[in-house]
Amino acid sequence: MTPDTLTGGFATPPTDSARAFRAILDALARPGTIRTVDGAEPPAPLSSAAGAVALTLLDGTTPVHLAGDHDTQDLRDWLTFHTGAPLVAAAEAAFAFGTWDALLPLDRFAIGTPEYPDRAATLVIEMPNLHPEGATLRGPGIKGSAYLSLPATAPFIANRSLFPLGFDAFLTCGNRIAGLPRSTIVRDA
Amino acid sequence: MYVAVKGGERAIDNAHAFLAEERRGDPAIAVLTVPQIREQLRLAVNRVMAEGSLYDPDLAALAIKQARGDLIEAVFLIRAYRTTLPRHGFSSPVETAQMHMTRRISATFKDAPGGQILGPTFDYTHRLLDFRLAADGDVPPAPTAPATQGPVPHITGFLNRDGLIETADRDDTPPPDLTREPIELPADRALRLQAITRGDEGFILSLAYSTQRGYGRTHAFVGELRIGMVEVEMDIPELGFAICIGEVELTECETVNQFKGSKTEPPQFTRGYGLTFGQTERKAIAMSLVDRALRWKELGEDFTGAPAQDEEFVLMHADNVQATGFLEHIKLPHYVDFQSELELIRKLRAEAAAASQKEAAE
Amino acid sequence: MTDQSYNFAYLDEQTKRMIRRAILKGIAVPGYQVPFASREMPMPYGWGTGGVQVTAACLTPEDRLKVIDQGADDTTNAVSIRKFFQRTAGVATTEATAEATLIQTRHRIPEHPLTEDQILVYQVPIPEPLRFLEPRETETRKMHSLEEYGLMHVKLYEDIARHGSIATSYAYPVKVEGRYVMDPSPIPKFDNPKLGDCPALQLFGAGREQRIYALPPHTQVVSLDFDDHPFQATKAPHDCDLCGASESYxxxxxxxxxxxxxxxxxxxxxxxxxxxxxxxxxxxxxxxxx
Incomplete structure (x- = not known):
């Protein structure tokens, strides 16, 4: 445990997490929009937006998977101290954090069951950049169509074909976040 | 001119003030204290603790006072208080064999190691109003006997030795917590027992009674009923061992049920189990009958359609805080829905009248 | 002024996290009822505990809250819930639909069109649209998973056979994005057309039944009907005697x-x-x- 473990959480958890949640909620409810979310300062390589997702949504009941370079001792310690979330393999994870390449292959993650489609993983994909351009998005939350710089389209098209099963995703970059629920219909730009 | 027939903030405030005044009653009469309720209405306190799922006699007594003696309202107050309490940890399973018993009876054996203790029971009182209680009066002290030393084994254990009763192996799987996870059906026995122990006493009593009258009959005998204090222990990881954090009074009932065997099980006695906070033996006995009735599937018995066998029916309707809330919510205004029903009925009646007129004309 | 003896918006942080996760899954699968571990609230079940928990999980200090019951801001239960959040979250409140950022409602959708910047939270008594056809949760859950909604159509068609039209006037079932049949809560069917393609986010909370579900903005919502008996949103054939409006409920x-x-x-x-x-x-x- 390093001194950094104890810092970087929300300064005022009830109101900071409330504001963070509204940004996260808005991002997922309106795919293609990019929100900023502040207040978390996690150890690298976790972005502050992904850190805010962790602080807002994780606790002892949410198994977490750290993929690839995100699986560091510093980050493990930080998550454990601030959220109490157990660290697990991809298949058991309710939440997973990592870069796109590290999260692949995506079929490792839970997609829910026909009776409980909510029991699916949420992927937090750390992006080098994030823009409202690129792949075309349609579906719930979108008036007409929207655009988002996705790391790839085929896996999201495949995920949509499983609906109402499937994983849900957030894309994070610095303090910015976008949501991509399984309901979104993705097409190449 | 239209005046709002709707209540406002002032109406609510005034209603609360009126309620407080009614709660106090005639100011010429001494005010009832919380310790008086705790000591002298102890069975009411026990019921509120059992159904409120919170062991705190003082708070339960306060809730009874605040609720003007309405026990379901008191249970609700305790539940609403309990739900915001932080969880610091979990206790180890209590050892009821170590109970300091004030009452212990068995209907299946005339005597057993540890003996029968009648304890503070209404059982053999004649239900004649005691007018001496209407006057103040001190009670002469009751005779005492030395407490039994050491653990007193459960009576079903003796049957178990001979293989006459189903085995109940120790299972250390952490039970689900229905106050922290939504109920998922089918439920396991731990979840069912949890739902029944905090379920409404009247509902559980009636279900148990229905099994005795043939709706899912289970032929129950009270193998053992014991009431007393048990220690609650908690593992402290920093210490590396468990320490006693307090004592709670519990009622435990184990029924022995006749069982002729099924496709999967040989003929043997089977068990029903009840465990409740405080001296609440009607509830504990009823609980063990309903528990046994709900076990039809694992014992390979037939589902006869009896309400007490129907897990979803029992679990979804046992909670009196849920039931009261939903029942009483029909007092809330529904005039928007009612208006749309009015329009619909008018339309359907007009159509029906037009149709019959047309028929008459033809 | 916030009551300091309670956490912001009453609920403890762990409870809010649990509710927030359920809301997000509800958004991801529009119209699907997500189970959540509803807490005992300081108001009775059936009086808006689901809506209150959803609101508590969504509120920020910057919000401006409006609470309505039967469309009105001054009904007793609306007043009581509004006071609860004034006291525990210290949020600003309003009666003006256009000024509110979060609206908790029982049985109505406001007449004034909602916007992108608003969340509408419904109090739901019975979230399961199939419940009155099949009382068992184990069965209805299976029916939703198999998209087996024939029973619902049979019921509606029996109405037509008997009465000449569908005899459901409120809590009129809808189909969301062509997948889940959903109960819109006991709003009059007059309000059903406002559910679809709504710019605001709509969240539904059922406390006693432990369910949360959602309609993201601009979601496709269709009231169930038949080609020869199309859905009709109806109201009393009058104008408002006070303001003269001809198009309001x-x-x-x-x-x-x-x-x-x-x-x-x-x-x-x-x-x-x-x-x-x-x-x-x-x-x-x-x-x-x-």
């Missing part, structure tokens, strides 16, 4: 012992703002003439 009020009636907007904010803008109905004009 009306309450029928008995005004004297002779049983005379008046019809007034159920949405009190809508009616007041129309009157303030100079609109008048039958009774307002009568009064002005006297």
């Amino acid at each position: 009306l309450d029928e009020v008995i005004v004297d012992d002779a049983g005379n009636r008046m019809f007034v907007c159920s949405d009190t904010d809508f009616c007041r703002s129309r009157r303030e803008a100079g609109h008048a109905g039958r009774l307002t004009m009568q009064e002005a003439a006297e």
Whole structure:
């Protein structure tokens, strides 16, 4: 445990997490929009937006998977101290954090069951950049169509074909976040 | 001119003030204290603790006072208080064999190691109003006997030795917590027992009674009923061992049920189990009958359609805080829905009248 | 002023996290009922505990909250819930639909069109649209998973056979994005067309039944019907006697012992703002003439 473990959480958890949640909620409810979310300062390589997702949504009941370079001792310690979330393999994870390449292959993650489609993983994909351009998005939350710089389209098209099963995703970059629920219909730009 | 027939903030405030005044009653009469309720209405306190799922006699007594003696309202107050309490940890399973018993009876054996203790029971009182209680009066002290030393084994254990009763192996799987996870059906026995122990006493009593009258009959005998204090222990990881954090009074009932065997099980006695906070033996006995009735599937018995066998029916309707809330919510205004029903009925009646007129004309 | 003896918006942080996760899954699968571990609230089950928990999980200190019951801001339960959040979250409140950022409602959708910047939280008594056809949760859950909604269509069609039209006037079932049949809570079917393609986020909370579900903005919502019996949103065939509105949902009020009636907007904010803008109905004009 390093001194950094104890810092970087929300300064005022009830109101900071409330504001963070509204940004996260808005991002997922309106795919293609990019929100900023502040207040978390996690150890690298976790972005502050992904850190805010962790602080807002994780606790002892949410198994977490750290993929690839995100699986560091510093980050493990930080998550454990601030959220109490157990660290697990991809298949058991309710939440997973990592870069796109590290999260692949995506079929490792839970997609829910026909009776409980909510029991699916949420992927937090750390992006080098994030823009409202690129792949075309349609579906719930979108008036007409929207655009988002996705790391790839085929896996999201495949995920949509499983609906109402499937994983849900957030894309994070610095303090910015976008949501991509399984309901979104993705097409190449 | 239209005046709002709707209540406002002032109406609510005034209603609360009126309620407080009614709660106090005639100011010429001494005010009832919380310790008086705790000591002298102890069975009411026990019921509120059992159904409120919170062991705190003082708070339960306060809730009874605040609720003007309405026990379901008191249970609700305790539940609403309990739900915001932080969880610091979990206790180890209590050892009821170590109970300091004030009452212990068995209907299946005339005597057993540890003996029968009648304890503070209404059982053999004649239900004649005691007018001496209407006057103040001190009670002469009751005779005492030395407490039994050491653990007193459960009576079903003796049957178990001979293989006459189903085995109940120790299972250390952490039970689900229905106050922290939504109920998922089918439920396991731990979840069912949890739902029944905090379920409404009247509902559980009636279900148990229905099994005795043939709706899912289970032929129950009270193998053992014991009431007393048990220690609650908690593992402290920093210490590396468990320490006693307090004592709670519990009622435990184990029924022995006749069982002729099924496709999967040989003929043997089977068990029903009840465990409740405080001296609440009607509830504990009823609980063990309903528990046994709900076990039809694992014992390979037939589902006869009896309400007490129907897990979803029992679990979804046992909670009196849920039931009261939903029942009483029909007092809330529904005039928007009612208006749309009015329009619909008018339309359907007009159509029906037009149709019959047309028929008459033809 | 916030009551310091409670956490912001009453619920503890762990409870809020659990509810927030359920809301997000509800958004991801529009119309699907997500189970959540509803807590005992300081108001009774059936009185909006689901809506209150969803609101508590969504509120920020910057929000401006509006609470309505039957369309009105001044009904007792609306007043009680609004006071609860004033006390525990210290949020600003309003009666004006256009000024609110979060609206908790029981049984109505406001007349004033909602916007991108708003969340509408519904209080839901029975979230399961199939419940009155099949009382068992184990069965209805299976029916949703198999998309087996024939029973619902049979029920609606039996209505038509018997009455000539569908005899459901509120809590009228809808199909969301062509997948889940959903109960829109006991709103009058007059409000059903506002559910679809709504710019605001709509969240539904059922406390006693432990379910949360959602309609993201601009979600496709279709009221169930048949080609030869299309869905019709109906209201009393009158204008509001106070503001003269012809397109708002009306309450029928008995005004004297002779049983005379008046019809007034159920949405009190809508009616007041129309009157303030100079609109008048039958009774307002009568009064002005006297």
